[in-house]
Amino acid sequence: MLKLIVQRLLALVPLLFIVSVLTFSFTSLLPSDPVDLIIGDAGTQEQYEMVRHRLGLDEPVHLRYLQWLGRAVQGDLGTSFFNSVSVTGAVMQRLPVTLSLTVMSAIIAIVIGVAAGVAAALRPRSWIDRFATLGATFGQAVPNFWFGLILVAIFAVNLRWFPATGFTPLTQSPWEWLRSVILPSIALGTSSSAAIARQVRSAMVGVLQQDYIRAARAQGLPFRRVIFRHALTNAMVPVVAVLSFQITVLLGGALIVEQVFAINGLGTLAIGAVRQQDIPMLQGLVLVMVALVVAVQLATDVIYGLINPKARPS
Amino acid sequence: MSIDTKTMPQALPSGRRRPGGAPVLIGIAVAVLLLLALLAVFAEWVAPYDPLRQSLMEALQGPSTAHWLGTDDLGRDVLSRLIYGCRIAVIAAAEATTIAVLLGVPIGLFIGYRGGLWDWIVMRIVEAVVSIPGIMVAIVIIAILGAGLHRAMIALGILFSTSFLRLARGVVLAEREEVYVRSARVVGASDSRILMRHIFPNIAPPLIVQVTLTVGAVLLAEAGLSFIGLGVQPPQASWGTMLNTAAAFMDFNWFLSVPPGIAIILTVLSVNLLGDVLRDSIGRGIAVDADPRAPAARYAAELPATAASAPVPRRDDEILRVEHLQVMVPGRAGGEVPVITDLSLSIGRGETLGLVGESGSGKTLTGLAILGLLGAGVRATHGSIELNGRDLRTLPRSGLEEVRGNEVAMVFQDPTTSLNPAFTVGSQIAEVLRVKQGLGRRQAWARSVELIDRVGIPRPAERAGAYPHELSGGMAQRVAIARALSCNPSLLIADEPTTALDVTVQQEILDLFRDLQDEFGMAILFVTHDLAVAADICDRVGVMYAGEMVEMAGVDALFADPRHPYTSGLLSAMPHASDRNPPLPTIRGNVPRPGTWPLGCRFADRCDFRIAACDRRIPLTGSRRQVRCVRAGEPELEAAS
Ligand code: SF4
Numbered sequence: 001m002l003k004l005i006v007q008r009l010l011a012l013v014p015l016l017f018i019v020s021v022l023t024f025s026f027t028s029l030l031p032s033d034p035v036d037l038i039i040g041d042a043g044t045q046e047q048y049e050m051v052r053h054r055l056g057l058d059e060p061v062h063l064r065y066l067q068w069l070g071r072a073v074q075g076d077l078g079t080s081f082f083n084s085v086s087v088t089g090a091v092m093q094r095l096p097v098t099l100s101l102t103v104m105s106a107i108i109a110i111v112i113g114v115a116a117g118v119a120a121a122l123r124p125r126s127w128i129d130r131f132a133t134l135g136a137t138f139g140q141a142v143p144n145f146w147f148g149l150i151l152v153a154i155f156a157v158n159l160r161w162f163p164a165t166g167f168t169p170l171t172q173s174p175w176e177w178l179r180s181v182i183l184p185s186i187a188l189g190t191s192s193s194a195a196i197a198r199q200v201r202s203a204m205v206g207v208l209q210q211d212y213i214r215a216a217r218a219q220g221l222p223f224r225r226v227i228f229r230h231a232l233t234n235a236m237v238p239v240v241a242v243l244s245f246q247i248t249v250l251l252g253g254a255l256i257v258e259q260v261f262a263i264n265g266l267g268t269l270a271i272g273a274v275r276q277q278d279i280p281m282l283q284g285l286v287l288v289m290v291a292l293v294v295a296v297q298l299a300t301d302v303i304y305g306l307i308n309p310k311a312r313p314s
Numbered sequence: 315m316s317i318d319t320k321t322m323p324q325a326l327p328s329g330r331r332r333p334g335g336a337p338v339l340i341g342i343a344v345a346v347l348l349l350l351a352l353l354a355v356f357a358e359w360v361a362p363y364d365p366l367r368q369s370l371m372e373a374l375q376g377p378s379t380a381h382w383l384g385t386d387d388l389g390r391d392v393l394s395r396l397i398y399g400c401r402i403a404v405i406a407a408a409e410a411t412t413i414a415v416l417l418g419v420p421i422g423l424f425i426g427y428r429g430g431l432w433d434w435i436v437m438r439i440v441e442a443v444v445s446i447p448g449i450m451v452a453i454v455i456i457a458i459l460g461a462g463l464h465r466a467m468i469a470l471g472i473l474f475s476t477s478f479l480r481l482a483r484g485v486v487l488a489e490r491e492e493v494y495v496r497s498a499r500v501v502g503a504s505d506s507r508i509l510m511r512h513i514f515p516n517i518a519p520p521l522i523v524q525v526t527l528t529v530g531a532v533l534l535a536e537a538g539l540s541f542i543g544l545g546v547q548p549p550q551a552s553w554g555t556m557l558n559t560a561a562a563f564m565d566f567n568w569f570l571s572v573p574p575g576i577a578i579i580l581t582v583l584s585v586n587l588l589g590d591v592l593r594d595s596i597g598r599g600i601a602v603d604a605d606p607r608a609p610a611a612r613y614a615a616e617l618p619a620t621a622a623s624a625p626v627p628r629r630d631d632e633i634l635r636v637e638h639l640q641v642m643v644p645g646r647a648g649g650e651v652p653v654i655t656d657l658s659l660s661i662g663r664g665e666t667l668g669l670v671g672e673s674g675s676g677k678t679l680t681g682l683a684i685l686g687l688l689g690a691g692v693r694a695t696h697g698s699i700e701l702n703g704r705d706l707r708t709l710p711r712s713g714l715e716e717v718r719g720n721e722v723a724m725v726f727q728d729p730t731t732s733l734n735p736a737f738t739v740g741s742q743i744a745e746v747l748r749v750k751q752g753l754g755r756r757q758a759w760a761r762s763v764e765l766i767d768r769v770g771i772p773r774p775a776e777r778a779g780a781y782p783h784e785l786s787g788g789m790a791q792r793v794a795i796a797r798a799l800s801c802n803p804s805l806l807i808a809d810e811p812t813t814a815l816d817v818t819v820q821q822e823i824l825d826l827f828r829d830l831q832d833e834f835g836m837a838i839l840f841v842t843h844d845l846a847v848a849a850d851i852c853d854r855v856g857v858m859y860a861g862e863m864v865e866m867a868g869v870d871a872l873f874a875d876p877r878h879p880y881t882s883g884l885l886s887a888m889p890h891a892s893d894r895n896p897p898l899p900t901i902r903g904n905v906p907r908p909g910t911w912p913l914g915c916r917f918a919d920r921c922d923f924r925i926a927a928c929d930r931r932i933p934l935t936g937s938r939r940q941v942r943c944v945r946a947g948e949p950e951l952e953a954a955s
Contacts, residue, residue, distance in 0.1 A: 018442040023454065124690075141582035143534050145541055146575040149561055153568035164564065211732040218685050218726075218807075219746050219797065220719025223711065233736045252447025256538045260561055270450065271542055274457040282457055286450060293445050307736055309781040 004305045005298065012294045016287075020072070023286040024065045068283070077284035082276050087284035090269060095288070097167050097265035101254040104181045105189035106247050112193035114239075117200025118232065121208060129201070136198040139191030144253050148187030148260040155183060165262035184261045188253045192246050196239065203235040210234070237308045244300040248293050340591055343584035350581055353400040361394035365551045376569055383573045386556070387563050395551035396573050402552040403581060406467050406536040407529045413471025414528055418478025419521070423513065425479075426486030433483075440476050448473055449538060456544050463552070466545040470535050474528050481524055485517045526589030530582045537578050553578050627937050631662040633702060633804050633837040634684070634722075640696035641676070641683055641861075643908065650695075651909040654679055654861045656934070657697070661805065664831060666838040668852030668869070670845060670884070674905045675858040677841045681807040684839070685724060686714045702804060719750045723798035727810040729790035733782035739793045740766065740778025743800050750801050765796040770826060788819035795826065799834060809841045824851050845888045849873055857881050860906055860916035866940040877941040880917050915943070 035052045056064055068078060077087035120129035156164035162183050168176035207213065208231055216226045255267030266285060273281035305311050353360055368388040375385045383392035425433040443451055455469035539545035540554025541561070548555055553574040560570035628635075641654040654676040661667045669677040683694050686706060699706045701721055706714060726732035734742060743765055744758035753761065759778070767774035769792040782790055791811060798806055808827065812820040828851065831838060842848050848855050849869060856866040857880065865878040876882045883901035903920040912918050914929035921928070927944045934942045941947075 014438070015442060015445060018438050019446065022439065022442055137583070137586070138579070140530070140586055141534075141579050143537050143541075143557075143575070143578055145538060146557060146571065146578065149557065149564065149568075149571040150575070152564055153571060157564055157568050211726050211728060212734040214682075214687055215724065215726055215732040215794070216734065217687055218718055218724040219750075220715050220717065220723075220801075221746065221749055222715055225749070230734050230736075234734070237736075248445070248447050252449040255447070255449055255453075256542055259542050267542070270453050271544065274453055274461075274544060277457060282454055286446060286454060289450055290442075290446055293447070297445075309736065310783055 005302060008298050008301050012298065016290060016294065019290045020069060020283075020287055021065070023283050024068065025061070072287065077287065078280035080281050081278050087280050090281065091266070091284055091288050094264065094266045094269050096169065097263055098251070098254050098258065098267065099292075100167075100170065100177070100181050101184050101188060101257065101263070101265065102247065102251050104185035105187075105192070105250050105254070108185055108189035109192035109196055109246065109250065110243075112189070113196025114200050114232070114236075116193070116197040118204055118227065118235075120197065120201045121204035121235075122227070124205065132194065132197040132201060135190075135194035139194035142191060144187050144191055145256045145260050147190065148184060148257050151183045151187055152260065167261075167263040167265070180261075180263075184254075184257050184263065187260070188250055188257050192250055196243075196246060199239045199242065200235060203238045204231060207231045207235045233307050237304065240300055240304045240307065244293070244297045247296045247300075251289065251292060339587060343587040346580050346584040347588070350400050351404065353397050354404040355401075357398050357401050361397040362391060365390060365395040365398040366549050367391070376567065384567065384569060386559050386570060387566075390551075392556070392570065392573055395556055396553070396577055398551040399553045399556065399574065399577065402463065402546055402550070403533055403536070403577075406463065406470075406546075406552075407532050409464065409467040410470040410474060410532040410536070411525055411528050413468060414474035414478050415521070415525065417471060418475035418480075419482045419517070421475075422479035422482025422484075423486055423517075426483035427513075436479070437483075440479060443473070443476055448535070452535065452539060453544065456539070461544045461547060463546045463550070466536065466539050467532075470532055470539075473535075474531065477524060477528065478521070481520055482517060485520065486513055489513045489516050523589060523593045526585055526592060530585040530589065533578060533582050533585070537574075627660075629660060629662055631664075632660050633663055633665075634839070635660040635700040636680075636684065636697065637700075638697040639680070639683060639694060639699065641679055641688065642693060642695050644691040645909055652861060652911075653692075653908045654683065656862055657858075658934070659856055659863065659866065661837045661839060663804070663837055664835050665854070666827075666831065666840055666852045668848035668855040669839060669841045669858060670843065670848050670855055671858035672843060672905050674860075674907065676861040677843075677858045678809050680858070681724065681809050681839060681841055684805075684807060685718060685722060719746060719803065720801045721803050722805040722807065723801070723803040724807040724809065725791070725794050725798050725811045728814040729787055729794045730782060730814075732794055733790055735782055738779050738781055739785065739790070740780075743778075743793070743797045746797055746800050761800070762796075765800055766793060769793070769796040769830075770822075786819075787815050788823065791815060791819075791823055792826065795823075795830070799830060799836070802834060803836055805837045805839065807839045807841070810843065811840075812847060813842070813844065820847070827851060845873075845884060857884070860911050861908060862916065862942065863934060863940070864917065864942045866934075868939075871939060877939065877946045878917075878943045879921050879923055879945075883920075917943075 035048055035057065056067070059067075071078065075088060077091065079086055080090065116128060116132045116135075120126070120132045123129060152164050155161045162179055166180060168180045170177040213226060213231055216230045217223070221230070254265065255270060258265045258267040259271075266289075269281065270285050272278070273285065368390055372385050377384045383396065386392055386395070421436065425436045451473050452466070452469045455472055456466055459465040459468060536545055536552070537554035537557065540552045541558050543558065546552035546555050548558075556574040557571060560568075560574070563570060637658045639654060639657040640652060642650040643653050645651040657676075657680060659667065659669075669680060671677050679688070679692075682688050684699055684701070684706070686709075688694065694707060697707075701717065704717075706717060709717065733739060737745075740759060740762045743762035744753075744755070747753045747758040747761055748755065751758075763774045763778050766778055771777050771789055771792055777785070777789070777793075782793075785793065791814075795811075811827075812823050815823060824847065827838065827840075830836075838851075840848065840852055852869050854866065854868050855872050856863050857872075857878065858864065859880050865872065865876065865881045867877075872881065873885065876885055880901070887901065901920050906912065906916065906919065912929075913931070915921070915924070915932045918924050918928045923945050925945065932942050932944055934940050935946075
């Protein structure tokens with residue numbers, strides 16, 4: 001297993017490198033001059049040169065990249081052009097917020113998705129099967145932020161069960177944290193849960209036809225044990241293989257759903273950075289997101305190896 | 315737990331889904347998209363108000379006769395803005411999709427055709443882009459280009475071009491290998507001509523499907539970007555910006571969020587549905603769903619009153635006793651079709667009863683019926699299955715689970731599929747011991763290793779930790795046997811346990827069965843289509859044909875003196891090692907499928923001895939030797955066999 005992890009980690013290094021080159025070169029293409037934006041129209045030539053030098057923009061692109069990379073590997077993603085805060089600090093401050101939404105919605109998506117998928121597979125064409133299929137169809141068509149709005153209308157505005165906006169850190173109050181993330185997480189996770197349910201269903205239907213399931217039952221193992229241990233373990237193999245994709249989708253969705261609930265996470269940071277053309281902030285954000293995606297991929301790879309012995313390097 | 319597809323080629327209705335869903339839905343989808351297009355073109359004429367006309371006196375009103383969908387924070391008419399939003403949606407989808415195609419397809423074609431360094435570099439970039447959440451990619455591109463409808467759509471076009479790029483590259487790579495491309499190159503056609511003439515027609519179908527998928531995704535992405543203020547800019551009316559407004563005034567008029575949401579959902583649903591239809595029709599060519607006609611009237615789905623068969627004589631050492639068993643499967647044309655009828659048999663302690671017959675005769679299903687594992691929709695409707703004096707058919711599920719493993723166990727045909735690929739073989743045996751016999755973890759493991767040793771696997775402790783795919787077929791079957799015997803059952807059902815194995819291994823496994831029977835004393839129901847195997851291992855043999863027992867006798871008697879024409883046919887088709895001459899041709903025709911059985915003798919259509927009396931139900935007669943044929947024992951048949 002350790003070998004697998006090391007293998008995957010090594011394979012991910014080039015990806016991170018390419019992404020960093022891409023974002024760096026793309027953000028260097030910004031049409032407007034950030035220095036102009038900072039000093040405004042009234043700035044003198046002298047001020048201009050000074051700011052330009054302070055930001056390091058007077059050096060050639062490749063040198064800037066190497067300097068940035070050198071600091072990035074040490075965890076320093078540079079300084080915002082605008083309020084001189086450290087990018088790493090700003091991102092790290094928002095990260096728990098977005099992570100809360102992503103993790104929570106992933107849990108919702110997986111739990112509901114697996115449960116519904118198994119139930120649908122056990123009773124093809126029952127109401128739960130139809131419901132899961134319908135849910136998957138709608139899940140592809142309903143914008144999650146709109147679903148969030150509807151949830152707010154029902155549960156926050158009318159029923160007042162949950163706060164309509166804001167975020168409470170987990171460390172401050174676990175209960176309030178849960179109340180603040182539950183609606184956005186449902187908004188985010190529901191469509192993924194339908195997608196996962198569909199995958200689980202089709203995998204499960206296939207697995208249930210396998211001889212080893214009938215063999216396990218012929219051996220007198222209890223039905224539940226056969227379904228949840230013997231069948232589900234195998235049915236999850238193809239599902240886990242695409243799970244990291246679903247979580248990436250959730251991470252992206254979180255950026256938008258944050259806005260519905262006025263939650264100050266990475267999405268808000270990113271939108272602000274675009275408005276202000278804050279290059280270091282954007283670069284840092286992209287890199288952190290890729291790192292997150294990579295971590296998720298690694299985790300799902302490990303789980304994949306655990307439940308699918310054939311995938312382990314021998 | 316469906317039934318064995320090998321024995322049931324057509325019984326279960328497949329998860330049938332008509333291509334593309336109901337025609338009504340398709341009609342609705344087309345209507346929605348047509349309406350969208352019309353509203354987009356004729357917005358000026360249709361919309362009751364100017365979408366930008368503000369009237370602060372009328373702000374945030376609910377639906378009324380003046381404003382059907384109410385007004386927003388600036389008193390603008392929601393319905394009018396919704397209608398103008400159609401135009402934005404159409405423009406957005408068209409722009410982004412066109413850009414994605416125009417960017418992705420040529421690059422994909424190029425790198426697919428050239429390969430090499432270009433391909434490598436571009437694909438690494440594509441991989442990097444798709445590893446980032448799509449919305450973040452769009453945000454970065456918008457940071458470069460600036461916000462606004464057209465710029466945001468360029469961003470989405472670039473983002474979605476990756477899927478077209480991969481699609482085009484994939485098609486080129488596949489087609490490049492095709493013979494006709496190679497032959498065209500030999501003739502001297504230029505590269506571009508090859509691309510144009512051969513590859514393009516193959517790209518068109520998946521491209522069309524991908525376009526519909528992209529249109530749906532673009533509509534959602536546009537709404538999302540406009541919602542966060544990076545797409546369409548206010549005051550212009552788009553569904554996304556309307557939702558942005560709605561979010562801000564949630565507390566005052568939550569209804570504002572409903573109309574644009576419904577518009578988005580309806581549109582995307584319609585596009586996706588049409589995409590599904592296209593994918594299905596393109597994927598399958600012109601799909602012909604050849605519905606099998608209902609069985610001809612001459613053949614009965616219902617059973618005629620069964621002529622009484624002779625009862626199976628009771629014996630003292632009886633382990634299993636099956637009487638008049640009938641099993642039904644769901645028919646294709648609805649209703650149920652019998653697959654096993656009037657099946658009776660008994661097995662004594664330490665005895666091996668062979669069940670032979672061609673595939674489709676119901677012999678495997680008989681084994682599963684005893685275990686109560688027939689599968690979805692398949693059910694035993696009649697008769698009794700007594701194991702150690704208890705009727706299994708009357709037991710509740712928990713009672714049956716108790717019996718399985720402890721009193722009866724099964725070995726399947728293919729050991730590589732009957733062992734769970736996710737667990738080590740040792741743990742699969744240990745699990746049974748822990749669940750069924752309550753052994754502790756260590757005890758169970760130690761016993762598993764013992765059992766693995768007992769079935770003749772060298773280095774058992776090490777092999778116990780192996781996964782099924784790491785073992786050879788013969789080894790895996792030994793493990794499966796060890797698992798089946800772990801709780802010392804009184805009956806072992808072996809379903810073609812040597813068929814999937816190498817010929818050299820077959821004999822070893824048969825020897826193992828004999829050894830183990832001597833040691834454990836279990837009775838064996840040995841299902842096989844191989845008469846030589848049956849002759850080798852069985853004490854008695856039952857011959858099955860079209861769901862019923864046609865002959866049952868001691869192994870020597872059966873092989874020396876077959877009484878049923880079908881048995882004779884099987885025996886004469888059997889190759890003998892000693893024979894100089896090739897075996898006689900097999901019996902003409904095929905086993906009739908369930909639901910198409912003749913009313914009288916089911917073998918009649920293939921029988922050379924058929925007479926008028928064969929056209930009514932034939933009972934199984936005799937006691938020690940049983941046979942189901944009106945002419946059994948006649949000298950004419952004797953001579954023929
Ligand atoms: S009953 Fe008639 S048709 Fe059937 S096997 Fe005997 S002779 Fe042939």
